[in-house]
Amino acid sequence: MTGVKKMFLVTEFIALLGTNLILMQALGTSTLFIACNSKKNLVFTASVITFFTTFGSAVSYFIDRFAGNGKLSDFRLLFYILATGFLYVFLLSVFYFVSRNLFEKIRKYIHISVFNCAVMGTLFTVSEKYSGYSVSLSEYVLGGFQAGAGFIIASLILTSAYRSLNSAKVPVSFRGFPAMLIYLGIISMAVYALK
Amino acid sequence: MNKNKKKTFEGLFSDNTVLYSFMVISPVIMCGNTVKNALALIYAFSAITFISVIVSSFVPKSIPYSVKIIIYAVISALVYIPVKMTAQEYFSEVVARTGIYFPLIAVNSLITVQTEAKFFRMPKIKMIGSLVCHILGFDAVMLVTAFIRELVSYGTVNNRVMDSDFMISGSGTVFGGFIFLGLLSGLYRKISSLSENEQVNDRGEENVSGN
Numbered sequence: 001m002t003g004v005k006k007m008f009l010v011t012e013f014i015a016l017l018g019t020n021l022i023l024m025q026a027l028g029t030s031t032l033f034i035a036c037n038s039k040k041n042l043v044f045t046a047s048v049i050t051f052f053t054t055f056g057s058a059v060s061y062f063i064d065r066f067a068g069n070g071k072l073s074d075f076r077l078l079f080y081i082l083a084t085g086f087l088y089v090f091l092l093s094v095f096y097f098v099s100r101n102l103f104e105k106i107r108k109y110i111h112i113s114v115f116n117c118a119v120m121g122t123l124f125t126v127s128e129k130y131s132g133y134s135v136s137l138s139e140y141v142l143g144g145f146q147a148g149a150g151f152i153i154a155s156l157i158l159t160s161a162y163r164s165l166n167s168a169k170v171p172v173s174f175r176g177f178p179a180m181l182i183y184l185g186i187i188s189m190a191v192y193a194l195k
Numbered sequence: 196m197n198k199n200k201k202k203t204f205e206g207l208f209s210d211n212t213v214l215y216s217f218m219v220i221s222p223v224i225m226c227g228n229t230v231k232n233a234l235a236l237i238y239a240f241s242a243i244t245f246i247s248v249i250v251s252s253f254v255p256k257s258i259p260y261s262v263k264i265i266i267y268a269v270i271s272a273l274v275y276i277p278v279k280m281t282a283q284e285y286f287s288e289v290v291a292r293t294g295i296y297f298p299l300i301a302v303n304s305l306i307t308v309q310t311e312a313k314f315f316r317m318p319k320i321k322m323i324g325s326l327v328c329h330i331l332g333f334d335a336v337m338l339v340t341a342f343i344r345e346l347v348s349y350g351t352v353n354n355r356v357m358d359s360d361f362m363i364s365g366s367g368t369v370f371g372g373f374i375f376l377g378l379l380s381g382l383y384r385k386i387s388s389l390s391e392n393e394q395v396n397d398r399g400e401e402n403v404s405g406n
Binding site (some may be wrong): 029085111178 | 217221260262264265268269272275280294295299301303368369370373374378380381385388
């Protein structure tokens, strides 16, 4: 790989980090903490969130066209929730027909990955970003997918340090979540500086 | 205090929404940097969560779990509309400044997760008490965080200039929020463990004197 290509990739990666859902907007931090107990959970949660940010953004494109900035804009949250609810039922139905066992396992906690700040925040962020511009559906979808990818990157960053942050070397009071918050803060500071 | 009463009040401190359960932390990190922001979000959070959970408690239990979750979210989105309209009267600047974080209060974990996991498993009166304590627990953390972060980062409290020499400008930013909340939750855990130890010691002494 040539130096220019490498630089391009690094710049793109920094740009992706710079718009990161968790590191730059603290969206979905609670969901990340709930999911990071096991790698399996984390992969599942990150995939579900990416699904909802991507397809949710696609639906929000049409909602934004319909609601605009007038009186209906106050109902935007309601429309987003209805759209996400529809996608949620659709995904559950897919799981139901694909594997009954998997459906039984996930149906009790999948909603944590759906109705949260990460998904709703992405829909609002993408909508706000393109407000007043004439953009296409693909840009909304891309924005949603980028947000989901950002969640996956933040998950990987946190998973890599999960053991150390929960080790006996960390003082008891700070072990686990408090240390994770401080760790995310330091990573966020680094990204802030790179931006 | 008996066990039942203790369970109702635990949302205030021992089972604090933010510091113990690590829920609803993004508004605290992003918007908990000035007292004015905090007051507006406290109002929105308290009103939306209280009304939504109470109304949601009347949703029939026979409805499938997945559908109930959607209904709870829809109820909170409906409650959000008048709450936002009222907020625009009293906190118009803050509503504009907090941007997307204001509507996001309506999808907080107390409504989407804790309703089924905790509140709806309690008798109604106890549920209301526990809900109020959880809300007050969040409000207290939000206010304390905002007070300290505003003082440390801008040298003001509720926009009034304070005579403070200790300034860390970064504490008003996102990373400052993460780090401050991490430190606060560490301190909270330390205090919790100290008070638990004290209670165990007291019980031990009572047992010894009883013998």
